[in-house]
Amino acid sequence: MSTCIAAEASLDKTKPAWRAVYALALGVFGLIVAEFLPASLLTPMAASLNVSEGMAGQAVTATALIALVTGLLITPATKNIDRRWVLMFFSVLQILSSLLVAFAPSLNVLLVGRLLLGIAIGGFWSMSTATAMRLVPAAMVPKALAIIFSAVSIATVVAAPLGSYLGGLIGWRNVFILCAAPSVVALFWQLWVLPSMRPQSVGSFATLFKVLARPGMLGGMFATILIFSGHFAFFTYLRPFLETVAQTSVEGVSLILLGFGVANFIGTSVAGYLLSRNLHLTLALVPFVMSFLALLMVIFGHMVLLDALLVAMWGFAFGLVPVGWSTWLATTVPDEAESAGGLLVASIQLAISAGAAGGGLVFDLNGASGVFMGSGILLLSAMVIVFARVRVKPVAQ
Incomplete structure (x- = not known):
């Protein structure tokens, strides 16, 4: 009966629903753990399925690509459905x-499972801000x-080492069975x-272009692409840099x-405080600080202890x-937070691909x-665009 009351109750915006926020955070924890697990289990997965590690790695690619598409389409596709049920569906x-991944007899079945995960990830991120x-x-x-993004930070830190450790103890298939547990609880x-949470606006695919045409939106999306491309180029080739330089x-x-990972969690935890003080300045200074850290890594990269400090500072900033x-x-x-969230998800997924691919080309020519x-x-460049082209309204106090 209590469940029905919760489902039917109208939202009281004067009383924060923190239990719901933490429930969403647990759900996204499960999503991100599942997304990153293949990176630590790729070798046994490939051996079990009788495919190359390169082919098994397509499990990650499939998730990212479908997340990009889902982020754009989920709002118009579910425009008449209560957001409560959509979020639980993820x-x-x-x-x-x-x-599906745990019991996959072949790579094709495994890829189907990863495509389902991509739908959940893209859909959740497109709706997270609006929710x-x-x-x-x-x-x-x-x-x-x-709070929600802190769950992402925790999942990012624990997924790879825990997956690798448990994979050696109980096998990769059982690790994926355990991976379902957080989402069951969530x-x-x-x-x-x-x-x-009834849909607040009747979005369509055309709404995406209308939102993008609003003043400052194009600059914001472009700045986002530059920031995430810069981060993933840096992070993807961090290990080769540390090992060679x-x-x-x-x-x-x-x-x-x-x-x-620890610094990233701390940065995420204090983000709300800093953003509420000056959103525009924070958005601009963060990429500036990260660019300065990248330059220091190039100049003093041979000093291991300094590298550790600079990488931790990068994690905090990101x-x-x-x-x-x-x-x-x-x-x-x-008024269109879901459609805008879809654009943000697509921008980030595009940036991840561009950063990793472009970084690879530069790496072959000039190293890490x-x-x-x-x-x-x-x-x-992102900092310049934020100052010049991104319009910011103050965060409500």
């Missing part, structure tokens, strides 16, 4: 995806987004605490990456990025130091 998809805006008062949206928790051991690389741009969407297009220089240039 948890169901993650459970089905993990079980946070409906669960808490405007002044608390940055804090709510920080599903029942969401069923209990998520209020009914700094002569860091495998254990040293692992510790540095752990430092990145922790502000997803929360910052989601907050920007919440204040800039509050060249990649870091290119990353710094992209991030510096």
Whole structure:
């Protein structure tokens, strides 16, 4: 009966629904763990399915591509459905995806499971900002987004090492079965605490272009692409840089990456406070700081301890990025937050692909130091665009 009451209750924007926010955070934790698991289990997965590691790696590509498409299409496709049920459906998809992968007799079945995960990831991210805006008062949206993205940071830190460790103990298939557990808990928790959230606007595919045409939106999306491209170019080739330039051991690389993850979590946790003080300045200074860190890595990259500090500072700075741009969407297009969220998801997925691919070309020509220089240039350009072309409304106090 309580579930029915929660489902039918109208949202009271003066009272933050923190239980619902934490339920969503647990759901996204499960999604991100599932997304990153193949990176640590690729070798046993390939051997079990009798395919090359390159072919098994397409499990990651398939997820990213379908997430890009879903981010754009999920709002018009579900325009008449209560957001409560749509969000719970993403948890169901993650459970089905993990079980399909766990019991996959062939690569094709495994890819189907990963495609389901891509739908859930793209759909959730496109709706995350709009949902946070409906669960808490405007002044608390940055804090709510920080909680959700903190779950992402935790999942990013634990997924690869925990997956690799458990894979050696119980096998990769059982790891994916365990991966469904957070989403099972999240599903029942969401069923209990998520209020009914009727669609606020009847979006269509054409709405995406209308939102993009609004003042400042194109600049914001372009800045986002530059920032995420710069980050993923840097992060993708960080290990080769540490091993070749700094002569860091495998254990040293692992510790540095752990430092990145911890600092990223801290950055995400304090993002709400900083963004509420000055959103525009924070959005601009973060890519500037990251570009400066990339330059310092190029100059002093042979000093291992300094590298560890710089990478941790990078992790802290990047922790502000997803929360910052989601907050920007919440204040800039509050009436079309879902469509704008879809555009943001597509921009980020495009940036991930561009950053990794472009970084690879630069790496072959000029090594990891060249990649870091290119990353710094992209991030510096993003700062200029934020100051010149991005319009920002103050965060409600």
